[in-house]
Amino acid sequence: MPLNSRITALLLATLLGLSQCKKNEPAPVDQLPSATQTGANTFGCLLNGQPWTPKGYYSRPNFIVTYDPGYDGGSLQVRTYRYPDDSSPGQYIIFGGGQIAKPGAYPFVLKGNREAFFVDLGQQTLCKEFEEAPALTYRAGTLTVTRLDLNAGIIAGTFAFTLYKPGCDTIKVTQGRFDKKL
Template identity: 55%
Template sequence: MNKLPPFLLLAALLGLSQCKKNDPYPVDQLPPETQTGQRTFGCLVNGQVWLPRGNSGTANYSVYYDPTFRKGTLNVSAYRYQSESATSRQDIILFSDSISAVGQYPLTIPNHQEALFHGSSGQCEFYQNGNQYRRGTLTITRLDLQAGIVSGTFAFTLYKLGCDSIRVTQGRFDKKL
């Protein structure tokens, strides 16, 4: 039986240790689902980790809640730059009215409860009032005005004829107001 010299075996092991594997569980790279005002936001967009990143002079993640407008209006928005280019910006925006308590809300009613995605390119932008299919839910897990904390989870799908669909899953946010 032929034995490999020890230095060849060591070189092979070192070479294999340098291989990078894709994380089979990208959800593990997302921030945890918390309800303590941790200032976290993250989701998977078409199976890829999406986190706020970069700065355009404004916060790359914000949450606004007004309990007096339209029976409770919530706006959650985040953006990221995929590269150094100013044209590589992507935005995820969730907004809903009639939110006054913990619970599940649809993201399918134009101008009242929607999920938007900007930044895919050209005609395949998913703007408010666009001609597109949308399905999704926003689940508020904590709405505590005394502590000033709102947190929740979300998932949605956007589709427009001639465009790739946008599937957002495992979404979570947690923020002090």
């Protein structure tokens, strides 16, 4: 084999070998805490396909769950925030509502008893808060309570929702899970 052919073959083999190298980064959902029901004090979801977990501390815990069985047929509130880095403003995910008295699926609605919210203080004014109608024009999704055990003081579940308001990117929260000791 002539020298030029050997060099060409060697270069092609090297390029082929390099093209097969991939970083073994975990999938976004694999970067979330497991969906447990043990009171593990965990929360995570994918926010527009990226892992989102509570982070930072701003004078109160970054993951709070309250449940009052005597109010509104069972009232649940899940409140969490994160500071992506030391110089970034906070992001908040909040959801819950009433008429949650046992494990089961509960829909989020645009106006009414069960709602989900997202706030990103780092966004422009128009798109920083996805909270209430009429500015918020679409809210749909489901909260599924998988464990509600008042004797053990544990509440756990999964959630997903979509929020939209004109002029802003859609907020899609998927693969959500929480597990909290009350």
